[in-house]
Amino acid sequence: MEPSLHRLRLLHELERRGTVTAVATALDYTVSAVSQQLALLEREAGTPLFERRGRGLVLTEAGLLLAGHARTILAAVEDAGHAMESARSGGATTLTAGVWASVATALLPAGLTILGRDHPEISVRTRELAPEDTTGAVRDGSLDLSFVLDYSSYPMARVPDLVRVPIAVESLHAVVPTGSIRADEVSLPDLAGAPWVIAHPRSHFGRAVRIACREAGFDPEVKHEAGEQSTALALVAAGLGVTVASDLGLVPTPEGVDILPLVEAPTRTVSIAFRERDTRRRPLQAFVDAVAEGAAHLGLTPAA
Incomplete structure (x- = not known):
């Protein structure tokens, strides 16, 4: 046979x-x-x-x-x-990376610019997936690597045989209609009485935000579910509620919203996941290094 x-x-x-x-x-x-x-x-x-x-x-x-x-x-x-x-010296290599909207808007372009400068022989293809779906695609070989998230209020379960390299830590910020809150900063309980715009509870982000609100003593009244942070910001700009957004989710920030620091704000860590057996792949490590440098250029807090 x-x-x-x-x-x-x-x-x-x-x-x-x-x-x-x-x-x-x-x-x-x-x-x-x-x-x-x-x-x-x-x-x-x-x-x-x-x-x-x-x-x-x-x-x-x-x-x-x-x-x-x-x-x-x-x-x-x-x-x-x-x-x-x-074994190839200077040979061309293509990596396939899993991304989602907020990463693709700011962090990915910054990283690819640096990668192209330092390693022009490495090209990158991307596939946009929900953050919840990326690790499975890496584990089965559909992707070489993927961006993944961990929230301080809701860490993502570890996947066997995968390595995660933390790249940056994002803060979560309150996003409210312009002029609706007269303060330099707010806490989550300050937003308890407002209508909310957040992702579905099945999503990692939506679940993490709901958990953070419950830990602050309330269940948010969700009037609009929006999977992408950019969509949530547009709805807030239209005066339809409040939301929270990460540093990367604020790029770009629409007119009509105020961004307020959150007291004791939840955070989320952006990492790159790849298979443990691929740890020694030089193109993959070059990609990780380039994205980490790109995150630093964007002013994101380095991961510990």
Whole structure:
């Protein structure tokens, strides 16, 4: 049996994602194309690899055994590619990074400018994902690295096999309609009676803000849910409520809002996550160093 790497990758993805539909969506294939390739792999194996349960496929004992070998083979192929990457002198390398809106607006451009200056042989592709989805994409190899967040009120769970390098610490600020509060600074309880504009509680940011408010003694009255900080700021500028925003989320700041320091403000740490096995990849380390320098240029507080 000499299965192709392509079909082994599909088997690995099926084991990880659970359904043919999920594999097709993740890899941008049609469901029928994935099904045909898996059926061909089963014929090559000469033994049942799958059994149908309801409308889905479940790996048999032989399927699980081959999937385990697929993980080992695919990892070895990837390691060989990284070894050749390291052996090349001045060779071009492309990294794929996971980002979200506030990072892509300010921190990423600053970091890529520095990376292009110091390492023009390294190019970077980006994919915009929700912060909650980025670590999974790094772990399965869809991304080389990703920006991730930890809030002081709600740390993100650590993911096995991933390394996080802290880049900067952001403060959270109160954002209110212009002239609505006559003070140089406020505390979260000062905003308890106002309508709020924050992200959905399923999002990491939305959950962290709600936890911080509850720790301050109140549940915010959420009138508008907005996933992006830029959208929340626009709604505040229209007089529809108050919100909190991070340093990066304030770029750019629309007219019609006042930015007020928060007393005992929650913070969030911006880190870059990558697989532990990739720690020695020089292009990846160059990217991390460039983004850290970019964060310093933006005046963000260095991470401890």
